[in-house]
Amino acid sequence: MRNLWSALFIIVVITSCNTNEKTKTESESKITEVTNDTVTDTTKKNYVSIDNDEALVATALMAAPKSSRANCKVIGYNMAGEFVTFREGTNEFIVLTDNPKKSGFNAACYHKSLEPFMARGRELKAEGKTGVEIFDIREEEVKSGKLSMGEPGATLHIYYGTSNRYDPETSLVEDAIYRYVVYLPFATSETTGLPEAPVASNHPWIMNPGTHRAHIMISPVNNLDKK
Structure with missing residues (x-):
């Protein structure tokens, strides 16, 4: 009887090891697939x-x-x-x-x-006006109708x-x-x-x-x- 229980124990251990190894192999395979996909996506871009x-x-x-x-x-x-x-x-x-x-x-x-608004901004910037100055100048000109x-x-x-x-x-x-x-x-x-x-x-x-x-x-x- 003792030999029978020992044999059953060994079978369970071996089966467990095989199952774990299979799971590990499948996981590593999935990781490899994800990694390969990532590399492929990156290499597709030609900047x-x-x-x-x-x-x-x-x-x-x-x-x-x-x-x-x-x-x-x-x-x-x-x-x-x-x-x-x-x-x-x-x-x-x-x-x-x-x-x-x-x-x-x-x-x-x-x-x-x-375009008139955008062009005026480019013009004032070319004159060396700051962002605040450009804002204030255009604010006054829009209010006046100019x-x-x-x-x-x-x-x-x-x-x-x-x-x-x-x-x-x-x-x-x-x-x-x-x-x-x-x-x-x-x-x-x-x-x-x-x-x-x-x-x-x-x-x-x-x-x-x-x-x-x-x-x-x-x-x-x-x-x-x-x-």
């Missing part, structure tokens, strides 16, 4: 520097809605540091390329009715990030994200019902309330394909 005018235009157009990119007007600084019109457009959008002389990436797309803020509800789309590399196949910039604002001059929390700070991730809120630059801010989202 290179944005180092020519064609790349500047291609990446800047990612700031525009996908259906409108083909017909946007594109302006901005070229690789030589000159502010130029890269191409004329036929729709309601103007795209502003990233400034290659600055670190990181920042491209924008805005409704054409905002400067137009465009159509109420005009939008500004921004595509930005810390990297200046992109994938030539997709024109997506490395780790760049997207946000947009809706301009409502002199709007407030009371007139819109929006909070003056986001209450949750990606929740709309109103920035610069009560001023010429009041706008609905949409916090950054990461999936550009959902635009």
Whole structure:
């Protein structure tokens, strides 16, 4: 009887060891699969520097809605540091390329009715005015009627990030994200019902309330394909 119990004990131990070894092997296999998938996803991305005018235009157009990119007007600084019109457009959008002389990436797309406001800001900045001075000057000019803020509800789309590399196949910039604002001059929390700070991730809120630059801010989202 003692020999029988000993034999049964040995069988149980061996079976347990085999089961544990099988589980360990399956787990290691799954880890390997996940690791391989991660490596594969990484190697699919072919990021290179944005180092020519064609790349500047291609990446800047990612700031525009996908259906409108083909017909946007594109302006901005070229690789030589000159502010130029890269191409004329036929729709309601103007795209502003990233400034290659600055670190990181920042491209924008805005409704054409905002061009006087945007152009005035670039002009004042070129004169050496600070951000506060530009704000105050445009505030006074909008209130006096000298400067137009465009159509109420005009939008500004921004595509930005810390990297200046992109994938030539997709024109997506490395780790760049997207946000947009809706301009409502002199709007407030009371007139819109929006909070003056986001209450949750990606929740709309109103920035610069009560001023010429009041706008609905949409916090950054990461999936550009959902635009």
